[in-house]
Each structure stands twice: as structure tokens, then as C-alpha cells.
Amino acid sequence: MAPELTTPELWVDEHGAYLYNYALAQVHDSQSAEDLVQETFLAALQSRQAFEGRSPIRTWLTGILKHKIIDHLRKKYRELPESTVTLPYEKEGLFRTEGDMRDHWRAEVGPQDWVINPADELERKEFWKILEGCTDRLPPRLRIVFTLREISELETEEICKDLEVTATNLWVMLHRARMQVRRCLELHLNA
Amino acid sequence: MNKAIKNFVWLMLPPCKEVTELISLNRDRGISFAERLKVRAHILFCKFCARYLRQMQSLEEELHHKHLPEDAPPDVIKRIKKIVRDNS
Numbered sequence: 001m002a003p004e005l006t007t008p009e010l011w012v013d014e015h016g017a018y019l020y021n022y023a024l025a026q027v028h029d030s031q032s033a034e035d036l037v038q039e040t041f042l043a044a045l046q047s048r049q050a051f052e053g054r055s056p057i058r059t060w061l062t063g064i065l066k067h068k069i070i071d072h073l074r075k076k077y078r079e080l081p082e083s084t085v086t087l088p089y090e091k092e093g094l095f096r097t098e099g100d101m102r103d104h105w106r107a108e109v110g111p112q113d114w115v116i117n118p119a120d121e122l123e124r125k126e127f128w129k130i131l132e133g134c135t136d137r138l139p140p141r142l143r144i145v146f147t148l149r150e151i152s153e154l155e156t157e158e159i160c161k162d163l164e165v166t167a168t169n170l171w172v173m174l175h176r177a178r179m180q181v182r183r184c185l186e187l188h189l190n191a
Numbered sequence: 192m193n194k195a196i197k198n199f200v201w202l203m204l205p206p207c208k209e210v211t212e213l214i215s216l217n218r219d220r221g222i223s224f225a226e227r228l229k230v231r232a233h234i235l236f237c238k239f240c241a242r243y244l245r246q247m248q249s250l251e252e253e254l255h256h257k258h259l260p261e262d263a264p265p266d267v268i269k270r271i272k273k274i275v276r277d278n279s
């Protein structure tokens with residue numbers, strides 16, 4: 001469909017739900033997701049003339065929304081206190097702490113095969129539900145860092161600049177978040 | 192492989208904890224050729240780290256492809272539509 005033949009209301013019909021879910025996967029709060037999608041459509045209406053239909057409408061709208069999500073997460077990150085909590089996987093002690101096999105997985109808690117396979121179309125929905133639960137349970141700052149890197153897919157340099165954290169600090173946070181999300185997934189997928 | 196050689200190679204390799212860290216580093220800023228070799232060799236010996244790597248890869252792939260649902264609560268869509276109509 002040529003862009004001039006679509007009306008903004010049709011944009012909502014065709015892309016509204018997609019954009020809402022895209023936002024929800026990153027901001028984890030339905031009210032903020034709705035607000036961000038609303039702002040996206042308003043911004044799109046204003047810059048409609050500039051959009052020349054060189055890319056699909058969905059790509060254009062997603063691009064606007066992506067910026068708004070990153071802005072939103074950056075602001076939220078700055079409002080949150082630094083988190084010093086020990087994560088569940090750290091409490092569990094996944095690695096041995098002494099002996100010849102120090103820093104190797106403890107056999108009882110080493111990675112196990114997952115029962116639910118995300119590559120399977122039918123199991124994917126279940127996988128996402130569990131994944132969402134696991135990222136939701138991360139301490140708020142870690143969740144934002146994990147989301148910006150893994151879902152918004154920002155480069156690490158960009159995240160460091162946006163959140164004013166050092167590369168080392170960011171990397172430590174990312175690794176802890178990944179370790180925790182993986183362990184949480186494993187415990188719930190195989191439950 | 193001879194057991195003594197196997198043990199020797201294993202001792203030269205980083206422990207599991209370090210391997211998981213290298214896997215993260217590789218994703219964020221890349222690791223050296225030597226480090227990559229160490230991870231690969233470790234994984235030949237260690238079924239836990241082999242699974243860890245596989246799981247992190249499939250997790251990333253899922254997050255990257257975002258098979259998002261194409262439906263949203265009707266009242267949300269209705270509210271957004273109203274705003275768009277009022278501002279068109």
C-alpha cells in the first residue's frame with residue numbers, strides 16, 4: 001500500500017498491537033508501554049511529511065518508539081538507587097569455592113538440558129512467559145541494563161554513555177544479569 | 192586421548208566460572224583468539240559449560256528475533272486510536 005493511501009487510524013489497526021508488545025517487552029509496565037506508543041503515534045503524525053515511504057511504516061514507527069523507550073529507561077535508571085543485593089544464583093553458589101575443582105560448576109546445580117525448547121513454535125509462547133517473569137524479577141537497575149543490551153540491542157558503548165557507567169561496571173552488571181536470567185529460566189522451564 | 196595428557200590439558204584451561212565470563216565478554220567486546228581457543232577446548236571436556244554456551248546462544252536468538260504477540264488489549268488500542276483521531 002502506498003503511504004498516501006493509509007490513514008493514521010489504519011496505522012493503529014495494523015501496527016498498534018505490535019508496537020504495544022514491543023514496548024511492553026522492554027518497559028515491563030503496561031501504562032508506560034501505552035503512553036510510549038501513544039507518543040510514538042503523535043510524533044509520527046507530526047513528522048508525517050518527512051516520512052517518504054522509503055521504509056515500511058512499521059519500521060519507521062518502531063524506530064520512533066525505540067528512541068522513546070531508550071529515553072524512558074535511561075530516566076528510570078537514573079532515578080533508581082544503586083543495587084547491592086546478592087542475586088539468587090549467587091546465594092545458591094553455582095561454583096565450587098574450594099579444592100582442585102575450585103570455580104567449576106557444582107554438579108548438583110550445573111546447567112541442565114532445558115525441557116522447553118524456544119526454537120519450537122508451540123513452546124515459544126511458554127518460553128517467553130517464563131523469560132518475562134525472570135527478567136521482571138531482576139533488581140530494577142540490572143533489568144534495565146539487561147533490557148537495553150539484549151532486547152533494545154544497544155551497543156555497550158552507547159549504554160555506558162547513556163547511563164554514565166564505566167565499561168567494566170556495565171560488563172559486570174550484564175554478566176550477573178545473564179547468569180541470573182539463565183538460572184531462573186532453567187529452574188522454571190524444568191519445573 | 193591419553194589420560195595424563197587429558198588431565199594436563201584440563202589443568203591448563205580456565206575454570207568454568209571464567210569460561211562463563213569469557214562467553215559474556217565475547218558477546219560484549221570480543222575476546223582474543225587465544226581466549227577463544229581456551230573456551231572451545233574447555234567445552235570439549237565440560238558438558239556443563241557446553242550446555243551453558245548453547246543456552247546463552249538460544250536465549251540471545253530468542254531475544255533478538257522477538258516473536259512478539261500480534262494482539263493487545265482492545266481497550267488499549269481503542270484509547271490510542273482516539274488520541275490519533277483527535278490529533279489527525
Ligand SMILES: [Zn+2]
Nearest residue numbers: 207237239240
Ligand atoms: Zn566448565
